[in-house]
Amino acid sequence: MNDQTLLRELDHLMTDLSAEMPEHREFFSSYPNETIDDKYEIFRGYCNIRPPKPVSDDFLMRQDAVLQELLTRRNVVNFSELSPVKSQLYLWQGDITLLATDGIVNAANSDMLGCTQANHDCIDNAIHTRAGIQLRLACHEFMMKLGHKEPMGKARITSGYNLPSQYVLHTVGPYIDSRGVTPIKEDLLRSAYRSCLKVADDHQLDSLAFCCISTGEFHYPNEEAAKVAIETVEEYLRTTGSDLKVVFNVFLDKDREIYEKLLDD
Incomplete structure (x- = not known):
């Protein structure tokens, strides 16, 4: 997954999470939102506050692909x-x-x-x-x-x-x-x-x-x-x-x- 694809996938995840929790949009709108690290922090923040409720298979597929790609970029x-x-x-x-x-x-x-x-x-x-x-x-x-x-x-x-x-x-x-x-x-x-x-x-x-x-x-x-x-x-x-x-x-x-x-x- 190249950088542009990763940025796009993070945007998809953030859009889905924001739609689930619109009451938090204003809070996260103050976060920087340009780089991969920026977008990951917004994604992370939404995941932290998300209650344990069902989620679509499409979201999990996108999330897993993003997290696995990020893992390959870290020093395991x-x-x-x-x-x-x-x-x-x-x-x-x-x-x-x-x-x-x-x-x-x-x-x-x-x-x-x-x-x-x-x-x-x-x-x-x-x-x-x-x-x-x-x-x-x-x-x-x-x-x-x-x-x-x-x-x-x-x-x-x-x-x-x-x-x-x-x-x-x-x-x-x-x-x-x-x-x-x-x-x-x-x-x-x-x-x-x-x-x-x-x-x-x-x-x-x-x-x-x-x-x-x-x-x-x-x-x-x-x-x-x-x-x-x-x-x-x-x-x-x-x-x-x-x-x-x-x-x-x-x-x-x-x-x-x-x-x-x-x-x-």
């Missing part, structure tokens, strides 16, 4: 390119939506529908946008069956759709308020990691990449969260005999430095 990193820092453990810094592993972990909220704030800079937003709106629809389907908000410390698995990874594992970590990290919150974070590991093994995944669950928007202190992550993963691999290969994915330099230090001990 295959798991086979990574080197372990310990047996079965890997550390990689970068955008998790560029990592081609069997599965990646999404730090979800209890609604499990992805970030609904237009163009918000969080991992939940990035994963849902790059996967396509099918991911929100799939999450909505199992949430309707569940009938209530997703509890903390559990894990669910969906297809990765247009991501380079085959699956997305969704987990809700604990939110840290003014009381700080309590034993219950620490146990919930451990449970989130264990649940993802078990789901990955149950579905016979060979590799799984964890984001830094509960840090950032959920305010779990970075170093404490990293300790829980490493301890829980190492204990699980040791006690279960699992062959799963685990990537600790970090985005910030400070998290990379924390993990490097802890994994070197």
